[in-house]
Amino acid sequence: MKLAVLISGSGSNLQSFIDDCARGALPAEIAVVLSNKPEAGGLARAHAANIPTLVVDHREFESREAFDAAMLEALAPFAPDLVILAGFMRILTPDFIAAFRSRLLNIHPSLLPKYPGLKTHQRALDAGDSEAGATVHFVTEELDGGPPVLFARVPIEAGDSADTLAARVQLREHQLYPQAARWFVEGRLELCGDRALLDGEALPASGADLDTI
Numbered sequence: 001m002k003l004a005v006l007i008s009g010s011g012s013n014l015q016s017f018i019d020d021c022a023r024g025a026l027p028a029e030i031a032v033v034l035s036n037k038p039e040a041g042g043l044a045r046a047h048a049a050n051i052p053t054l055v056v057d058h059r060e061f062e063s064r065e066a067f068d069a070a071m072l073e074a075l076a077p078f079a080p081d082l083v084i085l086a087g088f089m090r091i092l093t094p095d096f097i098a099a100f101r102s103r104l105l106n107i108h109p110s111l112l113p114k115y116p117g118l119k120t121h122q123r124a125l126d127a128g129d130s131e132a133g134a135t136v137h138f139v140t141e142e143l144d145g146g147p148p149v150l151f152a153r154v155p156i157e158a159g160d161s162a163d164t165l166a167a168r169v170q171l172r173e174h175q176l177y178p179q180a181a182r183w184f185v186e187g188r189l190e191l192c193g194d195r196a197l198l199d200g201e202a203l204p205a206s207g208a209d210l211d212t213i
Contacts, residue, residue, distance in 0.1 A: 001185045002031040004080035006071075006088040011042020013086040013107065016174035017181070018049045026178050028185045031078040034071065036090055052078070058090055068096040082184055085139065086177070094141050102191035104139040105184070107177045109169050111135060111151055112206070116144035121162040121169065131155050132165055134173045135207055136180040138191045147196040148207030149189060150180045176210050 005014050014033060020026035033046035034054040046053045054074045061067040067090070075083075085106040097104060110120040112135040124132045133153045140146035152172040156165060183189035188199050196203045 001028045001081040002079065003028050003082050003084055003181070004075055004078060005030055005033045005046075005084045005086050007033060007035045007040055007042040007086050008037055008089040009040055009042060009087045011040065011045045011086065012170060013173055013177055014042045015045050016178055017084065017086070018045060018051070020178040020182075022049070026182050026185065028082075028181070031080055032075065034075065036067075036088070042086075064091065064093050065095065068093045072096060072099055082181065084177070084181060091143060092139065097139055097141055100139075102138065103184075105136060105149070105177075105180060106139050106144070106146070107134055107136050107173055108144045109134050109166065109173070111153065112137060112144060112148050119162070121165045124156065125160060125162060125165065129156055132169055134169050134176055136177055137207070138196055140194075147191060147194055147203075148205070149183070149196045149198075149203065150176055150210055150213075151207045152176045152210040172210070179210065179213075 005017060007014055017030060021028055021030055030051050032052045032054060035043055036056060036058045038055045038057060043053050056071050056074055058067045083100045083104045111133040115123045121132060131153050133151055135148050135151040137148045138146040154169050154172055190197050
């Protein structure tokens with residue numbers, strides 16, 4: 001199964017996919033890495049792993065629709081079976097989402113449905129939460145609102161800042177995201193209506209807990 005990974009930054013989650021594919025833990029091939037920023041550090045990670053890369057700079061387009069159309073055109077020759085959003089900091093249009101309906105995953109740094117959008121770690125700290133985490137979910141037109149697949153909890157410690165919390169959450173992301181993709185690649189995970197199914201059974205509304213699977 002061929003993966004396309006979309007990035008905007010350093011590509012730390014991309015690296016977890018590269019590593020898992022290389023050691024056979026994820027039985028798939030990363031066919032292409034696409035970035036909307038030519039300066040994204042993750043492109044160097046892809047080059048080091050001999051993975052083809054694409055840059056579609058969103059700043060060169062007058063609208064989100066035109067940008068997404070260009071991405072679809074660029075990805076078409078690679079025919080990805082699954083698209084992975086790994087720190088891709090653009091809101092996708094309905095046309096792009098429809099093109100990969102049920103084959104589009106994202107990871108969000110909170111325990112959804114808490115804290116969609118940005119500054120999730122600071123918002124968890126400001127709310128006095130005892131835990132934070134990350135959630136892999138199918139992408140739909142609702143921002144960070146698609147059906148959750150898998151989540152991991154991270155305790156909030158005394159003295160945590162948004163940066164220290166983010167660093168610990170990111171470590172769990174690197175375990176969480178390839179596992180969710182593995183389910184998809186193995187044919188175990190699917191999107192059915194507004195629920196994610198694993199082995200034909202509906203997952204909980206918050207997704208499965210990585211620590212209990």
